[in-house]
Every structure is written in C-alpha cells, then in structure tokens.
Amino acid sequence: MEHVFKTISEMALDVGNICVQIMIEKEHHKNVFEVLGTAFWVTYDGIQVLVTALHVMKGIKGNAKIRINGEIINLQNVKYYANDENDLAVFFLFTGNLESKSVNTISICDRKTEYSSVNRYFLIGYSQGARNRVNLNRKEFKMMQTTFSFAPLKDKVSSNTKLKDPIAFNFNLKDVYNHDVKKTNPPSFHGNSGAPVFELLYNKQLDKHTVKLTGVFLEYHKNQHEIIAVGYEVLLDTIRKCFKKAVFQSENRDGSRMIVFFTN
Numbered sequence: 510m511e512h513v514f515k516t517i518s519e520m521a522l523d524v525g526n527i528c529v530q531i532m533i534e535k536e537h538h539k540n541v542f543e544v545l546g547t548a549f550w551v552t553y554d555g556i557q558v559l560v561t562a563l564h565v566m567k568g569i570k571g572n573a574k575i576r577i578n579g580e581i582i583n584l585q586n587v588k589y590y591a592n593d594e595n596d597l598a599v600f601f602l603f604t605g606n607l608e609s610k611s612v613n614t615i616s617i618c619d620r621k622t623e624y625s626s627v628n629r630y631f632l633i634g635y636s637q638g639a640r641n642r643v644n645l646n647r648k649e650f651k652m653m654q655t656t657f658s659f660a661p662l663k664d665k666v667s668s669n670t671k672l673k674d675p676i677a678f679n680f681n682l683k684d685v686y687n688h689d690v691k692k693t694n695p696p697s698f699h700g701n702s703g704a705p706v707f708e709l710l711y712n713k714q715l716d717k718h719t720v721k722l723t724g725v726f727l728e729y730h731k732n733q734h735e736i737i738a739v740g741y742e743v744l745l746d747t748i749r750k751c752f753k754k755a756v757f758q759s760e761n762r763d764g765s766r767m768i769v770f771f772t773n
Contacts, residue, residue, distance in 0.1 A: 513627070513629055513658075513709075514686070514687075514688045514690060515688060516718050517629065517631050517656065517658050517688075517709060518656070518688045519718075520631075520707070520709065520718060520719070521631065521656040523720075524633065524705075524707060524720055525633045525654050525656075527550045527551075527613045527614055527615050527705065528548070528549045528633055528634060528654065528704065528705065529547070529548050529550070529559070529575055529577055530544050530548075530575065530635045530641060530643075530652065531544070531545050531547065531548055531561060531565055531566075531569075531573065531575055531584065532544055532573065532574045532575065532576070532643055533545045533568070533569060533571065533572065533573045533574075534571055534572035534573070534574075539646075540644065540645035541642065541644050541645075542574055542642065542643040542644075543637060543641070543642055544635045544637050544638075544641045544642075544700035545565055545568055545569065545573070545700070546561055546562055546564075546568070546700060546702045546703045547561065547565075547633075547634035547635050547700065547701055547702065547703045547704040547726075548560060548561035548565075548575070548703050549561075549703070549704070550612050550614035550615070551615055551617045551722075551744075551748065552614045552615065552616050552617065553616075553617045553748050553752065554752065556601075556752075557612060557614050558599050558600065558601055558748065558751070559599070559601070560597065560598070560703065560705075560725060560744065560748070561598050561702070561725075562596050562598065562702040562725065562727050563591050563592065563593065563596045563597055563598040564596055564702065564727075565598070565702050565703050566589055566598040566600075569585065571585075572585070573585055574643070575602075576650065576652075577612060581643075582602065588769055588770065588771055590747070590750065590751035590754055590771055592743075592747040594673040595672050595673050595674055595675075595739045596671075596727050596739070597725060597739065597743070597744065597747045598703075599748055600769075601755070601769045615705075615722055617722065617745055617748060618745075620721055621719055621720075621721045623712060624712045624719055624721075625710060625711055625712070625713070626708055626710055626711075627709050627710065627711050627718075628660075628661040629658065629659075629660075629709040630658070630659055630660075630661070630662075630706060630707065630709065630723060631657060631658040631659065631706070631707055631709070632656070632657050632701065632704045632707070632726045632736075632738075633654055633655070633656050633704055633705060634654065634655055634657075634700065634702075634703070634704030635652070635653070635654060635655065635700050635704075636653075636696040636697045636698070636699065636701060637697055637699040637700035638696065638697065638700075640653040641653055641700065655701065657680065657695065657701075657736070659678040659679060659736055660679045661678070662676055662678060663676075663677040663735070665677075666735070667730075667733045667735060668733045670728060670730075670737050672728075672739060674739055674740070674743050675727075675737050675738070676724060676737075676739065677735045677736065677737055677738075678735065678736040678738070679735065679736075680729070680734060680736045681734040682695060682731065682734075698729040702726065703725060703726070703727075704725070704726045705722055705724075705726075706722075706724040706726050706738050707720040707721065707722060707723055708720060708723040722741060722744075723738075723741055724738040724739050724740040724741055724744060725738055725744055726738050727739060754771045754772050755769055755770070755771060756769070756770040756772060757769060758770065
C-alpha cells in the first residue's frame with residue numbers, strides 16, 4: 510500500500526499542474542478571494558478548454574477570478590457550455606497573454622492503451638481554507654493542492670444524486686491514510702468540485718506508471734461513503750457538443766484574441 514501511495518503522489522505532481530482555482534471574493538473582504546471550485550485544462554482537436562462543475566460556474570456571483578500562469582483573469586462574463594444533466598461546464602479563455610503562454614493540459618483522447626489498470630483512482634483539486642486564498646491587497650497567492658486516492662469503481666451508485674450518468678467510488682472519511690500510510694483527517698471536499706479524476710496505470714514491460722483521465726469529481730456523500738463523479742465518456746461527449754455549439758470570432762485583425770459565443 511505504501512508503494513501505491515508513493516506512486517500516486519509522484520503522478521499527482523506530474524499532472525496536478527493542469528488544475529486551476531476558481532475563486533470568489535470573500536464577503537466583506539475586498540480583493541480577498543477564496544476557492545469556489547477546481548477547473549482543469551483539456552486539449553481537444555488541438556484547442557485547449559477548461560472543464561469544471563456546472564454548479565461551480567452557477568455559483569459565481571459578484572467578483573470572481575481565475576489565476577493562470579500568474580495572470581489574474583475575471584470570470585464574471587465568461588460564456589460556457591452547460592451539460593445540465595451531468596453538472597458539467599466547459600469554457601474557453603482567449604484573453605490577456607494566454608495566446609503566447611503555454612498552459613499545462615491533458616489530451617482528452619489519449620487513453621494510454623499500452624498500459625493496464627491497477628484499480629486505483631485519485632482526484633486533484635483545491636480544498637477551501639486558509640491554504641488556498643488570494644489577497645490582492647497584499648499580493649499574496651496561496652495555492653495548495655489536495656489529492657484524494659480511493660478504491661475501484663463501484664458497480665452501483667448508492668447515493669441519491671440528480672446526475673444522469675453518475676459513477677461512484679468508496680471513500681470513508683474515518684478510514685483515511687496519508688502518503689506515509691498513517692491515519693489522518695482529510696481536508697474538506699469543498700472546493701474540489703470540478704476536479705479531474707485519474708486512473709493509475711502500469712506497463713509491466715516498461716516497468717512504468719502513468720495515468721489517464723477517468724472523469725470529473727462532482728459530489729461527496731458522507732453517509733454512503735461515496736465519491737460521485739461523471740465518467741470519461743460523458744466528459745468527451747460534453748466537449749464534443751461544446752465545440753459544435755461554439756462560434757469563434759476574432760477580436761483583432763491578427764486573430765490574437767478570440768471571443769466565444771454559443772449557438773442555441
């Protein structure tokens with residue numbers, strides 16, 4: 510078990526840089542922002558998009574920000590494609606210096622078929638709290654990722670969820686261990702909505718581990734000890750529909766900036 514935890518920690522360091530914080534201004538604290546949810550970069554058809562939970566985007570009220578490559582970007586007027594049935598949102602960011610800066614991303618179509626599953630999964634996100642906070646008054650940027658590792662997919666979802674196509678994993682808050690295999694109290698799941706869920710893979714011939722994107726974390730049901738997500742197929746279908754609905758319009762003659770609309 511210790512070896513598995515260590516491997517997941519190493520993999521999380523490799524892929525965690527695709528994640529970003531979605532932040533909202535703290536009430537009665539101007540220019541102080543707390544985590545509302547997690548988003549992550551995905552590449553589809555050569556274009557980078559951000560994926561998160563729809564309830565996170567709907568929860569944006571007032572001043573909201575996202576920080577990418579050190580740049581603080583407003584989110585209030587960002588258009589997004591919504592999958593209401595499965596609580597997903599997909600959106601594009603063509604603004605500021607993002608055209609000239611590379612962002613870390615994962616290919617939605619890379620399924621790592623030469624690797625085999627080891628039946629272990631994990632998500633990477635940003636838990637709410639003092640360790641994830643931005644204070645623009647003091648130029649303080651606190652970012653600390655959380656990795657939750659859990660058991661294989663369940664055959665049946667026990668929790669009462671409104672998602673059309675949920676998948677579930679066992680996760681008991683009273684039976685949690687850190688990477689040193691010592692019992693610990695885990696951080697909150699609040700703030701992790703929209704986080705990517707990965708599956709740990711292994712190639713025996715190469716003696717090498719890797720991961721593939723398995724889905725998007727959306728809910729935790731404490732009484733049922735269940736992590737609820739939607740799977741890869743739902744995510745891929747949502748992104749494909751997003752691209753069919755998206756209309757790109759150049760803002761400048763050189764096309765260096767884009768505005769995105771969605772058709773009905």
